[in-house]
Amino acid sequence: MSEHTIKAFDTELQELVRKVAEMGGLAERQITDAIAALIKRDTAQAERVMAIDTNIDALQREIEEKGILIIARRQPMAVDLREVVGALRVSNDLERIGDLAKNIAKRVVVLDGEFRPNKVIRGVEHMTDLVLAQLKQVLDSYVRRDVAMAIEVWRNDEAIDAVNNSLFRELLTYMMEDPRNITFCTHLLFCAKNIERMGDHATNIAETVHYIVEGRSLPDERPKSDLTSFARVPLRK
């Protein structure tokens, strides 16, 4: 690339990374708001979450468009190319996190019963805190290009899976104890699954940070402990 092209590329790339960071902030906010709406059963807040998802989708399309244009115009190579591709991948994961938050918000509308199992609510809050911490750390690692920090996120996903597994069993148990709990618990099962999947997207972003910096994928299969697909809860006699 010529001196001029390098400078133009750098400016465009910075702008792209800035947009991705903005999108990351929005996604974090959506998670917090969706869970707050869920716990307080705040329908108005849930509706705001659903509405704001459109902005996240629009940002993703904008990042895609801009990224593709940079590749076509500047023909970046090696790490420069990975930077642009990385921005596209991260924005893709953030868009999916936004979708998951929206899905949780949708369910808030129906959770109007009186059943509020405190232990489960605390579990959901705890899991959300873990996911938010993971997302915050991975977005920091993205902005700083800090691979060690990213790998830590990638490794820590197991803790989220563990909370989800115990929530899953707990919810099934409540359902078995009293059929009046079934509708509520089913919706919470889906919410918990959505939060767990947000965690997966945080680890995807960690993988992208590794790819940008190192130019190759992470070596091993990520430790995976979401066992809810395999869960069985014995009936209490």
Added chain:
Amino acid sequence: MSEHTIKAFDTELQELVRKVAEMGGLAERQITDAIAALIKRDTAQAERVMAIDTNIDALQREIEEKGILIIARRQPMAVDLREVVGALRVSNDLERIGDLAKNIAKRVVVLDGEFRPNKVIRGVEHMTDLVLAQLKQVLDSYVRRDVAMAIEVWRNDEAIDAVNNSLFRELLTYMMEDPRNITFCTHLLFCAKNIERMGDHATNIAETVHYIVEGRSLPDERPKSDLTSFARVPLRK
């Protein structure tokens, strides 16, 4: 582009589209096999589905790499650029369909009880047939660049949502009738949700076909009838 570049671009694009079509075939196969494994409770087949998902993921990475390289090397414009971006988008949706099939396969391992509600099984089969028909049609529309065909797929997603809604209510009812059904029905709820989401990805692909050919997004919000997030089932007295 020069004569030579145009020819090189055409060859590379054809190769890319061929890969996407190959990936589409794999995704269709994974859906069929995952549901067959689910209905026959065939653990060995479920494990094959989980293993093959790696191939789909690899194909997606390959398509992404090749697509990006084409953009950087050939600097395509207008419809040519949309063709390449479209291939990336479609392969992204196919990868997610593969993931959803894998998620269903994971649950097969635990479905070993004796409870087999025929009506629900038939519902799952019916929903799968609808999704497979949608996916087949949208892949055809992609290969032929047939927007009318794509729009039809986009419109028909409502039928899948309708089946999912009635399955959801049915499963909740079985759970309320007998707590021994709860674990099984919960897994089926997640499977049904996964199938419904495959349908969403088929409509995403339809939107991409429209974007490639017309150069803009589809005009209105897609009709959406997945109401399971809002479902409540009254207790039988």
